[in-house]
Amino acid sequence: MTAISHHVPDGMIAAYAAGTLGYPFELVVAAHVSMCDECRALLAAHEAAGGVVLEVAAAAPVSGDLKARTLAALDRPVRAEPRPVHRRSGIYPGPVAAALGAAGPRWQTMGGGVRQCILHEGTAGSVRLLSIPPEQAVPEHSHGGTELTLVLQGSFDDETGRFGVGDLEVADGSLEHTPVAGAGMPCICLAATDAPLRFRAWLPRLVQRYFRI
Amino acid sequence: MTDPTDALPSEQTVWMLAVRDRRDRAAFARLFDFYAPRLKAMAVRSGAGSQQAEDIVQDTMLTVWQKAGQFDPTRSQVSGWIYRIARNRQIDLSRRPAQPLPEEIETEEGHGEDPAQILALDQEVRQLRDALGRLKPEQFGMIERAYLGELSHSEIRAETGLPLGTIKSRIRLGLDRLRHELKGLRET
Numbered sequence: 001m002t003a004i005s006h007h008v009p010d011g012m013i014a015a016y017a018a019g020t021l022g023y024p025f026e027l028v029v030a031a032h033v034s035m036c037d038e039c040r041a042l043l044a045a046h047e048a049a050g051g052v053v054l055e056v057a058a059a060a061p062v063s064g065d066l067k068a069r070t071l072a073a074l075d076r077p078v079r080a081e082p083r084p085v086h087r088r089s090g091i092y093p094g095p096v097a098a099a100l101g102a103a104g105p106r107w108q109t110m111g112g113g114v115r116q117c118i119l120h121e122g123t124a125g126s127v128r129l130l131s132i133p134p135e136q137a138v139p140e141h142s143h144g145g146t147e148l149t150l151v152l153q154g155s156f157d158d159e160t161g162r163f164g165v166g167d168l169e170v171a172d173g174s175l176e177h178t179p180v181a182g183a184g185m186p187c188i189c190l191a192a193t194d195a196p197l198r199f200r201a202w203l204p205r206l207v208q209r210y211f212r213i
Numbered sequence: 214m215t216d217p218t219d220a221l222p223s224e225q226t227v228w229m230l231a232v233r234d235r236r237d238r239a240a241f242a243r244l245f246d247f248y249a250p251r252l253k254a255m256a257v258r259s260g261a262g263s264q265q266a267e268d269i270v271q272d273t274m275l276t277v278w279q280k281a282g283q284f285d286p287t288r289s290q291v292s293g294w295i296y297r298i299a300r301n302r303q304i305d306l307s308r309r310p311a312q313p314l315p316e317e318i319e320t321e322e323g324h325g326e327d328p329a330q331i332l333a334l335d336q337e338v339r340q341l342r343d344a345l346g347r348l349k350p351e352q353f354g355m356i357e358r359a360y361l362g363e364l365s366h367s368e369i370r371a372e373t374g375l376p377l378g379t380i381k382s383r384i385r386l387g388l389d390r391l392r393h394e395l396k397g398l399r400e401t
């Protein structure tokens with residue numbers, strides 16, 4: 001496995017640790033951390049910082065019987081694990097495999113050989129898998145906002161460099177770029193945006209623009 | 214080393230390891246005394262009412278007891294580990310999808326922990342606490358708001374400015390060691 005050279009920005013890891021990042025970006029961060037010990041260590045460092053804040057921030061007295069009630073509950077049988085542990089499945093890191101479920105990705109064709117599989121769309125943005133045929137341009141997946149693109153298979157190149165498996169590209173609205181999938185195999189990415197979604201309406205135009213169909 | 218307390222792990226680490234390794238209820242009670250009022254304050258600042266905040270405190274502390282076996286002091290410091298549990302609990306109770314979590318590194322039960330590593334991480338975190346104490350009140354206020362979940366991700370997207378490099382390197386060393394051990398186990 002080649003070394004990962006494009007990582008999650010520090011502030012985004014902090015927001016993940018604090019639980020304020022929102023589901024679409026959290027899925028991308030959790031997937032990257034599953035593949036990258038550098039960011040796993042940085043996340044743990046931010047959690048340590050959160051722990052220090054917990055230690056030094058003001059405290060609030062708890063009810064007199066809360067401790068006794070908690071101690072009395074220690075022997076209670078443990079409730080069933082609410083969230084099962086998901087392992088990596090093929091090219092999909094654990095958290096992505098969990099989002100896909102046992103059936104795996106249900107691809108929709110988008111023209112030009114491009115396929116997508118929407119994993120989630122909501123108020124915090126959207127996250128999807130994109131599959132781009134070798135040597136084809138990658139469609140942008142949002143209007144404005146920030147886009148995160150994590151490579152799960154293959155690679156893509158753009159003006160800022162090469163992105164291989166595990167690499168994360170962070171693009172804000174100001175970046176003019178035309179990513180192109182590498183040769184050999186389709187480039188499969190996990191792509192998220194925090195912009196309000198108008199994807200279905202404008203996608204055909206984009207596909208026309210990039211694939212001239 | 215000039216300060217003799219530097220050579221000892223923190224009280225919290227000692228209590229947590231006693232809970233993990235010996236199911237020590239007295240040590241758990243000490244952890245409760247230390248963390249419960251802090252966890253309650255954190256939950257209240259995140260918008261929980263007093264009763265719901267105490268439910269979060271109880272749930273978090275019970276999870277600490279139940280999942281103590283997963284605590285690895287070479288990769289997390291007690292307060293950071295408990296912070297993570299509390300934050301997950303709060304997310305579970307809010308009206309939003311559960312936070313996707315990274316794959317766990319599957320470790321062998323009771324893999325050999327290097328006491329020097331545990332102590333080193335404790336000391337790095339102690340230095341971070343000292344560094345936070347030296348911040349101007351408004352800077353500290355921002356950091357506090359960021360980690361207590363009061364800032365949106367776009368507000369903390371920039372660097373937090375905290376000196377986390379040495380803690381990260383220390384945890385990275387622990388991860389490298391763990392990966393090496395796991396590789397060794399698979400090969401034998």
Ligand SMILES: [Zn+2]
Binds near residue numbers: 006007032038040
């Ligand atoms: Zn990384």
